[in-house]
Amino acid sequence: METNVKNGVNKFKELVANQGELTEFLEKYPTVEVAEMIEDLDTGDMLHCLDLLPPERQGAIFSELQMTRQLSFFQQVSKKRFAPIFEHMYSDHRADLFQHFTQQEKTAILPFLSGEVRENVIHLSAYDPETAGGIMSTDFTAIREDLSCRQAIEQIRSSSTKNLIYYVYVVDENMRLLGFASLKDIIMADPSTMVREIYHREFAYSMVEEDREEVAKKVEKYDLVAIPVLNSENQLIGLVHHDDALEVIRAEHTEDMEKFMGIVPGDEILDYNQTSTFGHFRKRVVWLSLLAVLGVISGIIIHSFEETLATLIILAMYIPMVADTGGNAGSQAATVVIRALALGQLKLADWLRIIWKEARIAFLLAIVLGIIAYGKVLWLSWNTHIPPEYDLFFLAFGISLALSFQVITSTVVGACLPLVVKRFGGDPAVAASPAITTTVDITGLLIYFGIAMMLFF
Amino acid sequence: METNVKNGVNKFKELVANQGELTEFLEKYPTVEVAEMIEDLDTGDMLHCLDLLPPERQGAIFSELQMTRQLSFFQQVSKKRFAPIFEHMYSDHRADLFQHFTQQEKTAILPFLSGEVRENVIHLSAYDPETAGGIMSTDFTAIREDLSCRQAIEQIRSSSTKNLIYYVYVVDENMRLLGFASLKDIIMADPSTMVREIYHREFAYSMVEEDREEVAKKVEKYDLVAIPVLNSENQLIGLVHHDDALEVIRAEHTEDMEKFMGIVPGDEILDYNQTSTFGHFRKRVVWLSLLAVLGVISGIIIHSFEETLATLIILAMYIPMVADTGGNAGSQAATVVIRALALGQLKLADWLRIIWKEARIAFLLAIVLGIIAYGKVLWLSWNTHIPPEYDLFFLAFGISLALSFQVITSTVVGACLPLVVKRFGGDPAVAASPAITTTVDITGLLIYFGIAMMLFF
Numbered sequence: 055m056e057t058n059v060k061n062g063v064n065k066f067k068e069l070v071a072n073q074g075e076l077t078e079f080l081e082k083y084p085t086v087e088v089a090e091m092i093e094d095l096d097t098g099d100m101l102h103c104l105d106l107l108p109p110e111r112q113g114a115i116f117s118e119l120q121m122t123r124q125l126s127f128f129q130q131v132s133k134k135r136f137a138p139i140f141e142h143m144y145s146d147h148r149a150d151l152f153q154h155f156t157q158q159e160k161t162a163i164l165p166f167l168s169g170e171v172r173e174n175v176i177h178l179s180a181y182d183p184e185t186a187g188g189i190m191s192t193d194f195t196a197i198r199e200d201l202s203c204r205q206a207i208e209q210i211r212s213s214s215t216k217n218l219i220y221y222v223y224v225v226d227e228n229m230r231l232l233g234f235a236s237l238k239d240i241i242m243a244d245p246s247t248m249v250r251e252i253y254h255r256e257f258a259y260s261m262v263e264e265d266r267e268e269v270a271k272k273v274e275k276y277d278l279v280a281i282p283v284l285n286s287e288n289q290l291i292g293l294v295h296h297d298d299a300l301e302v303i304r305a306e307h308t309e310d311m312e313k314f315m316g317i318v319p320g321d322e323i324l325d326y327n328q329t330s331t332f333g334h335f336r337k338r339v340v341w342l343s344l345l346a347v348l349g350v351i352s353g354i355i356i357h358s359f360e361e362t363l364a365t366l367i368i369l370a371m372y373i374p375m376v377a378d379t380g381g382n383a384g385s386q387a388a389t390v391v392i393r394a395l396a397l398g399q400l401k402l403a404d405w406l407r408i409i410w411k412e413a414r415i416a417f418l419l420a421i422v423l424g425i426i427a428y429g430k431v432l433w434l435s436w437n438t439h440i441p442p443e444y445d446l447f448f449l450a451f452g453i454s455l456a457l458s459f460q461v462i463t464s465t466v467v468g469a470c471l472p473l474v475v476k477r478f479g480g481d482p483a484v485a486a487s488p489a490i491t492t493t494v495d496i497t498g499l500l501i502y503f504g505i506a507m508m509l510f511f
Numbered sequence: 512m513e514t515n516v517k518n519g520v521n522k523f524k525e526l527v528a529n530q531g532e533l534t535e536f537l538e539k540y541p542t543v544e545v546a547e548m549i550e551d552l553d554t555g556d557m558l559h560c561l562d563l564l565p566p567e568r569q570g571a572i573f574s575e576l577q578m579t580r581q582l583s584f585f586q587q588v589s590k591k592r593f594a595p596i597f598e599h600m601y602s603d604h605r606a607d608l609f610q611h612f613t614q615q616e617k618t619a620i621l622p623f624l625s626g627e628v629r630e631n632v633i634h635l636s637a638y639d640p641e642t643a644g645g646i647m648s649t650d651f652t653a654i655r656e657d658l659s660c661r662q663a664i665e666q667i668r669s670s671s672t673k674n675l676i677y678y679v680y681v682v683d684e685n686m687r688l689l690g691f692a693s694l695k696d697i698i699m700a701d702p703s704t705m706v707r708e709i710y711h712r713e714f715a716y717s718m719v720e721e722d723r724e725e726v727a728k729k730v731e732k733y734d735l736v737a738i739p740v741l742n743s744e745n746q747l748i749g750l751v752h753h754d755d756a757l758e759v760i761r762a763e764h765t766e767d768m769e770k771f772m773g774i775v776p777g778d779e780i781l782d783y784n785q786t787s788t789f790g791h792f793r794k795r796v797v798w799l800s801l802l803a804v805l806g807v808i809s810g811i812i813i814h815s816f817e818e819t820l821a822t823l824i825i826l827a828m829y830i831p832m833v834a835d836t837g838g839n840a841g842s843q844a845a846t847v848v849i850r851a852l853a854l855g856q857l858k859l860a861d862w863l864r865i866i867w868k869e870a871r872i873a874f875l876l877a878i879v880l881g882i883i884a885y886g887k888v889l890w891l892s893w894n895t896h897i898p899p900e901y902d903l904f905f906l907a908f909g910i911s912l913a914l915s916f917q918v919i920t921s922t923v924v925g926a927c928l929p930l931v932v933k934r935f936g937g938d939p940a941v942a943a944s945p946a947i948t949t950t951v952d953i954t955g956l957l958i959y960f961g962i963a964m965m966l967f968f
Contacts, residue, residue, distance in 0.1 A: 084713055086733055211699050219695045220677055220736070237694045238676045242668050256539055274761075276543055277754040279677070279736055296753050297734040303757070304731075307764045308850050314768070315846035315944070316839065326851035331868060335875040338843050342876060345839060346883045349832055353891040356828045360895060363827060367820055370827035371813045374834050375806055378952065381838075382773065382802060382945040386795050389772035393765050394783035411788060418792040419799060426803045434810040438817060487772070487944055488839040495835065 077106040085111070089118035097130040104139065113142025122328060124151050128159070137166035146191040146298065149178030186269045187262040189302065190283045190292030196223045197249060199232060204245035210237075220279040224253045229289040231282055233257055259284050262291060266302050273299035313483040314392070316341030345492050352492075355499040362506065368438050369506055372431065372453050373499070379423055380460040380498045381491035384468030387412055388490050391469045392482045405473050409466055416465035424458035444510065456505040463501060464494035534563040542568070546575035554587040561596065570599025579785060581608050585616070594623035603648040603755065606635030643726045644719040646759065647740045647749030653680045654706060656689060661702035667694075677736040681710045686746040688739055690714055716741050719748060723759050730756035770940040771849070773798030802949050809949075812956040819963065825895050826963055829888065829910050830956070836880055837917040837955045838948035841925030844869055845947050849929045849939045862930050866923055873922035881915035901967065913962040920958060921951035 065079070080088055080103060092100050092115070104112045116124065116139050128136055128151075140148060140163065152160065152175050164172055174192055181187025195213050197206050210222060221234045235253040243252050258276045260269045260283050273281050273296055281299075283292040317337050329337075356363075356373070363370045391408065394400040400408060431450035440446060468490050472482035522536070537545055537560060549557050549572070561569045573581065573596050585593055585608075597605060597620065609617065609632050621629055631649055638644025652670050654663050667679060678691045692710040700709050715733045717726045717740050730738050730753055738756075740749040774794050786794075813820075813830070820827045848865065851857040857865060888907035897903060925947050929939035 082713055084715070084733060207698060210695075219693075236676075237698070238667075241664060241694070241698070256541055258541070274754070274757055276541060277752075279753070295734075296736065296757075297731070300731055300753075300757055300760070303760065304854070308854070311768065311771070311846055311850055315843050317843055317846065326847065326856045331871045332875070334847070334868070334872045338840075338872070339876055339879055342836070342839055342843070342880060343883060346832075346836060346880055346887070349835065350887060350891065352831060353828070353887060356831070357891055357895060360824065360828070364824050364896075367817065367824070367827070370820060370824070370830075371810070371817070373827075373831055374809060374813070374952065375803075377831050378806065378834070378838075378948060379799070379803060381835075381948065382799055383795075385944060386772050386774055386799070389768055389774065390783065390791070393768055397761070397765070399783045411791070414788045415791045415795070418789070419796055422796055423799060423803055426800060430803070430807060430810060434807065434814055438814060439821070487842060491835060491838065495831065 073106070076103070080107055081111075085114045086118050089115050093119055093123055097127050100127060101131060101135070109138050109142045112139050114144070116142075117144045117147040120325075121151065121154060125154055128155075128163075133163050133166050137163065141167060141171045144191060145174060145178060145193050146189060149175055150183075152179045153183065181262065184266055185262065186260040186264045186266060186283045186294055187292070189266050189269070189298045190262075190294050191298075192292045194223060194280075194282075194290070194293045195219055196225045196229070196290060198227075199224050199248070199250040199253065201249050202245065203240050203243045203247050203249060203252070206235075206240050206249050207245075210240075223282060223290055224249060225290055228287075231257075231259065231284055231288060231290040234282070257282070260294060261286070266294075267306055269294050270299040270302040270306075274303070310392075310396070310483045312337075313481060314389075314487055316345070316488040341488060345488050348492050349495070352495045352499055355496065355503070359503045359506075362503065362511070365441065366444065366449075366506075366510065368435055368440060368449060369453075369502075371435075371438075373502065375427065375430070376453070376457050376460050376502050377491075377495050377498050379427075379457055380464035380494040381487075383416065383419060383423075383461045384464035384490040384494045385487040387416075387465045387468035388472055388487065392472045395472060395476060395482050402473060402477060405470075408469055408473070412465050412469040413462065416462040419465065420458035420461040423461050424454045427454035427457045449510070452505055452509045453502075455509075456502045459501045459505070460494070460498045463497050464490070467494055467497060530563070533560070537564055538568075542571045543575050546572050550576055550580055554584050557584060558588060558592070566595050566599045569596050571601070573597075573599075574601045574604040577782075578608065578611060582611055585612075585620075590620050590623050594620065598624060598628045601648060602631055602635060602650050603646060606632055606638075607640075609636045610640065638719065641723055642719065643717040643721045643723060643740045643751055644749070646723050646726070646755045647719075647751050648755075649749045651680060651737075651739075651747070651750045652676055653682045653686070653747060655684075656681050656705070656707040656710065658706050659702065660697050660700045660704050660706060660709070663692075663697050663706050664702075667697075680739060680747055681706060682747055685744075688714075688716065688741055688745060688747040691739070714739070717751065718743070723751075724763055726751050727756040727759040727763075731760070767849075767853070767940045769794075770938060771846075771944055773802070773945040798945060802945050805949050806952070809952045809956055812953065812960070816960045816963075819960065819968070822898065823901065823906075823963075823967065825892055825897060825906060826910075826959075828892075828895075830959065832884065832887070833910070833914050833917050833955050833959050834948075834952050836884075836914055837921035837951040838944075840873070840876060840880075840918045841921035841947040841951045842944040844873075844922045844925035845929055845944065848926045852929060852933060852939050859930060859933060862927075865926055865930070869922050869926040870919065873919040876922065877915035877918040880918050881911045884911035884914045906967070909962055909966045912966075913959045916958045916962070917951070917955045920954045921947070924951055924954060 083091070092103050095103065104115065107115070116127075119127070140151075143151070155163070167175070178187070178190075178192065181190075183189070195210055197209055201209065206222065210219065219237055221236055222240065223234050224232045226232055233253040233255040234257055235249065239252050240249070258272050258278060258281055260272060260281050262283050262285050269281060272278070273294065278296065280293040280295045282290050283294060285291050391400065428450050431453050432446065435446060435450070438446075440449065471490060471493065475484055476482045540548070549560050552560065561572065564572070573584075576584070597608075600608070612620070624632070635644070635647075635649065638647075640646070652667055654666055658666065663679065667676065676694055678693055679697065680691050681689045683689055690710045690712040691714055692706065696709050697706070715729050715735060715738055717729060717738050719740050719742050726738060729735070730751065735753065737750040737752045739747055740751060742748050848857065885907050888910050889903065892903060892907070895903075897906065928947060928950065932941055933939045
């Protein structure tokens with residue numbers, strides 16, 4: 055298909071000039087691909103292409119364009135010309151776009167819309183984008199339980215839904231959701247069978263104000279193609295489709311990784327290219343500055359051992375090694391715990407078991423890394439100036455012992471930090487790698503100088 | 512639904528003793544939830560529950576259990592008793608389970624299976640689990656284009672597919688895929704219309720040996736409920752469903768984060784609890800050891816400036832600060848670039864533009880962090896012993912200047928490393944945070960001592 059798109063784009067350019075062939079061409083390709091092809095055209099050409107197609111398809115293709123392209127298109131054509139395209143967009147994409155309009159733009163487009171669409175847009179854009187209401191579509195097929203399957207099929211055939219139909223929802227006279235039937239159930243049943251006899255009465259659903267991540271998790275858990283969205287009266291008001299759920303999961307993934315690296319995620323996940331240099335700077339500077347300020351604690355510890363370092367300059371030279379190894383081990387442990395929490399494999403209540411397991415893992419790591427450190431110190435510092443009363447083998451032993459302790463401490467701290475953040479209601483992912491590095495720097499220095507003072511002074 | 516499960520589990524325990532009520536209860540709940548409820552029962556009780564249900568449902572519920580539970584169940588019941596459950600599992604889950612059997616177990620179960628199932632299992636388990644073939648289901652509905660819609664519906668009704676049907680696939684006499692129609696298309700059309708007149712001839716598809724991540728991306732891009740899988744003859748041999756695609760995306764997410772933190776991902780994403788202490792250790796020790804060995808380079812640089820450090824001990828005390836800040840800035844840049852590459856927002860060819868953008872971002876960061884560092888040095892080292900020929904203000908200037916240069920270098924290096932790895936065919940995520948820390952430690956030390964030598968000696 056990918057190569058199709060490439061060939062398509064070339065072919066396409068030839069055709070833009072040629073009306074008849076172009077129409078045929080645009081009709082043949084899948085919606086997403088046509089959207090990709092026309093994305094980069096200027097607004098005049100795009101309008102020209104859309105005009106060749108029936109309004110439903112115009113709306114579908116326009117829905118698949120990038121938000122920024124939708125906005126620029128909207129700003130370049132007359133409201134009157136834009137209204138029919140807007141009316142035929144998918145309801146969830148339409149509400150999304152509407153929310154990106156300025157107040158003035160909103161007021162300008164509304165008069166050109168039919169009463170039904172106007173109401174729908176205002177209704178949908180009132181929901182918080184982070185909730186089920188914010189990502190739901192209002193395009194669904196509902197039937198009553200006192201129909202026969204034959205009547206149900208008639209009703210489905212006469213409905214005007216734009217989306218594919220997978221499930222038909224069974225509601226009572228007040229639109230309260232009673233259950234659902236798949237299209238297959240209805241077709242497979244004898245046409246005279248009543249819907250009442252075949253529909254499923256147990257079903258997964260979301261409340262309209264539910265967090266969109268929770269909604270996505272339900273779609274995933276129950277392997278659903280769409281999940282019904284209910285209001286507080288248990289009335290069916292929309293559907294969240296599997297592809298919207300997937301988009302949420304992708305966005306959360308990006309948010310997790312960004313949080314984990316100490317990047318402040320925006321309200322909206324913006325494209326790398328669309329974010330300005332200053333926008334990128336703003337997202338990164340917060341944590342970096344905070345960590346630089348927190349680094350003062352490490353500075354104070356190092357300064358209080360100034361004389362120790364002056365006597366044994368070799369000790370100063372191994373601070374970075376101990377700090378780095380601790381940071382790496384701690385980040386690994388945090389990553390594993392954060393993922394296991396996110397996937398529901400671990401719960402807060404397991405904290406004691408987690409710490410115990412991490413401690414054992416850390417013990418094994420400490421042995422291996424301690425031995426490597428011992429060898430490194432002997433090799434690197436073979437010719438280093440050491441005061442005559444000290445012995446290099448004993449110094450190497452002390453430094454690698456400190457490193458081993460540091461590996462154990464930072465692994466356990468790395469595993470605990472996400473748990474602590476979660477305990478206090480935060481997102482474990484903010485127990486970010488840089489945060490762990492800075493935390494274990496402090497424990498590392500205390501261990502390092504503690505052991506040095508005990509063994510060497 | 513979640514609270515339903517909890518109530519369910521309690522109610523459920525009461526019922527296990529009570530046959531009739533239990534059957535009714537098990538029939539009512541969704542498959543996934545019944546699987547959750549019986550997961551922790553011992554094998555005898557689980558078998559007892561399954562026996563109350565029709566074989567199709569036994570297979571569906573058993574498919575939803577964790578792999579380890581499936582295996583332990585299999586090992587505890589007779590092969591003869593297990594065969595009908597196994598035969599009614601979803602074909603993709605069944606092939607998965609089969610691949611987890613020992614050679615002996617495989618040989619033991621095969622004679623109890625019907626010829627058709629036996630062939631299907633052997634066929635499916637021959638595919639690499641990382642490909643479309645490894646995650647596809649063979650349960651689909653194919654029709655010929657010379658049927659009328661009425662005949663098509665008849666054929667769908669008589670088919671024995673276990674899954675929900677969303678699309679019906681149109682094939683020629685050699686099972687080569689020609690196109691598809693949604694169930695809605697067929698129902699909406701006049702019953703006498705020929706399938707030939709309504710089916711879609713442009714469609715997305717996967718080849719059987721295609722990487723499963725690519726397949727998942729196509730499902731996502733085209734908002735598909737299922738994507739057809741073709742062999743090299745373009746014959747339709749299976750489907751990858753949206754829920755399997757979602758599972759792949761989740762798994763890749765975990766793999767990304769693990770790689771990013773220098774954890775060696777296993778062939779299979781195992782549960783935190785199911786992985787042994789030694790298993791966790793093995794996944795983490797490789798990178799940690801490698802980095803420790805690479806750290807030798809930093810060690811050599813530090814040692815070659817031993818005399819410098821002995822003269823100006825204050826320089827030794829700020830090495831960790833410069834190294835940490837560089838590591839953090841580099842990790843951030845790498846995270847952003849890795850994500851943008853994964854989401855297709857950036858391409859390799861954009862490398863010059865990326866570097867230029869990152870350099871500008873880094874310049875802004877360098878100013879802010881340089882000022883903070885200058886303040887820190889002045890404050891922390893106010894009473895530090897400095898040789899009389901040196902001035903603290905000038906030393907602070909040099910140290911913070913080095914830190915600023917280091918922020919710029921490590922941001923650019925952090926952005927480039929994933930590009931370089933991708934260029935040479937690797938997964939950008941292995942340009943992992945610890946790898947960046949270790950790399951920029953080296954550049955950081957060179958910058959630090961370079962500036963120190965220029966300004967202070």
